[in-house]
Amino acid sequence: MKLSLVMPARNEEGCIATTLERFTDVLTAHAVDFEIVVVDDGSTDATADLLAAISARRPQVVPVTNTGRHGFGMAIRFGLARISGDAVAIVMADGSDSPEDLLKYYAKLQEGYDCVFGSRFIRGGCVVDYPRHKLLLNRMANAFIRVLFGLNFNDITNAFKCYRREVIAGMQPLISPHFNLTVEMPLKALVRGYSYAVVPITWTNRAAGVSKLKIKEMGSRYLFIVLYLWLEKHLSRGDYHRKVMAPADERTTQINA
Ligand SMILES: Nc1nc2c(ncn2[C@@H]2O[C@H](COP(=O)(O)OP(=O)(O)O)[C@@H](O)[C@H]2O)c(=O)[nH]1
Ligand SMILES: [Mg+2]
Numbered sequence: 001m002k003l004s005l006v007m008p009a010r011n012e013e014g015c016i017a018t019t020l021e022r023f024t025d026v027l028t029a030h031a032v033d034f035e036i037v038v039v040d041d042g043s044t045d046a047t048a049d050l051l052a053a054i055s056a057r058r059p060q061v062v063p064v065t066n067t068g069r070h071g072f073g074m075a076i077r078f079g080l081a082r083i084s085g086d087a088v089a090i091v092m093a094d095g096s097d098s099p100e101d102l103l104k105y106y107a108k109l110q111e112g113y114d115c116v117f118g119s120r121f122i123r124g125g126c127v128v129d130y131p132r133h134k135l136l137l138n139r140m141a142n143a144f145i146r147v148l149f150g151l152n153f154n155d156i157t158n159a160f161k162c163y164r165r166e167v168i169a170g171m172q173p174l175i176s177p178h179f180n181l182t183v184e185m186p187l188k189a190l191v192r193g194y195s196y197a198v199v200p201i202t203w204t205n206r207a208a209g210v211s212k213l214k215i216k217e218m219g220s221r222y223l224f225i226v227l228y229l230w231l232e233k234h235l236s237r238g239d240y241h242r243k244v245m246a247p248a249d250e251r252t253t254q255i256n257a
Pocket of ligand 1: 007008009010011012039040041070071072075076091092093094096206210211212213
């Protein structure tokens with residue numbers, strides 16, 4: 001099974017080389033067939049030059065430039081339309097996510113799950129250096145989502161998750177342009193009936209560069225996407241459920257078109 005990583009990167013000159021080395025080293029050492037689609041959209045620092053140099057040395061690294069509208073969600077969607085793998089993991093460029101955790105995801109996929117989600121907030125998981133105000137908001141948002149959707153899973157808002165290719169096809173059309181895509185993807189997969197496994201993961205705050213998440217601007221957008229999926233779950237009468245969707249092949253062709 002080939003694994004594609006989609007990695008959004010904006011002004012990550014301080015982190016991108018180390019992140020790519022860590023992932024390529026660990027995945028290569030474990031004989032995983034993989035590619036890393038790195039989506040630069042509008043970096044004004046040396047990110048693009050670094051990506052060109054790294055991909056010349058490491059052929060699994062595939063840099064692409066988002067020529068359309070910018071934004072975290074737009075960049076990931078641009079990358080998703082360009083993967084060649086059987087499954088995809090969304091991975092941050094700032095080094096927050098761990099390649100060892102990705103190996104756990106890969107193992108779970110091989111057990112047959114449609115999606116694999118990590119949690120930083122279950123036994124065995126942890127956060128290192130998580131900003132305090134963000135942690136508080138994160139826990140409140142996740143508690144809200146859990147109650148609204150009746151979930152046991154408690155880390156919907158983290159982007160680092162893994163999906164089979166058919167699930168990405170079944171999620172279309174993705175509509176979030178910003179960080180709210182991190183909530184749209186897993187909630188949509190759940191509402192549309194795909195299976196998932198949960199594994200404990202570690203998250204480490206970036207060692208260089210600055211966070212681009214602006215919580216004030218994002219609050220209403222997160223709420224919008226949560227309520228949209230709540231409406232789909234309760235009012236759409238299963239119209240978008242995996243069982244009534246077109247065959248996966250057809251949908252994959254559509255997103256690649
Ligand atoms: N392509 C792209 N990547 C972005 C954008 N905003 C953030 N990122 C990337 O998304 C990841 C997470 O962003 P980050 O600023 O670390 O957010 P935080 O960890 O939530 O504070 C990093 O890899 C960023 O480079 C964007 O507008 N476009
Ligand atoms: Mg970060």
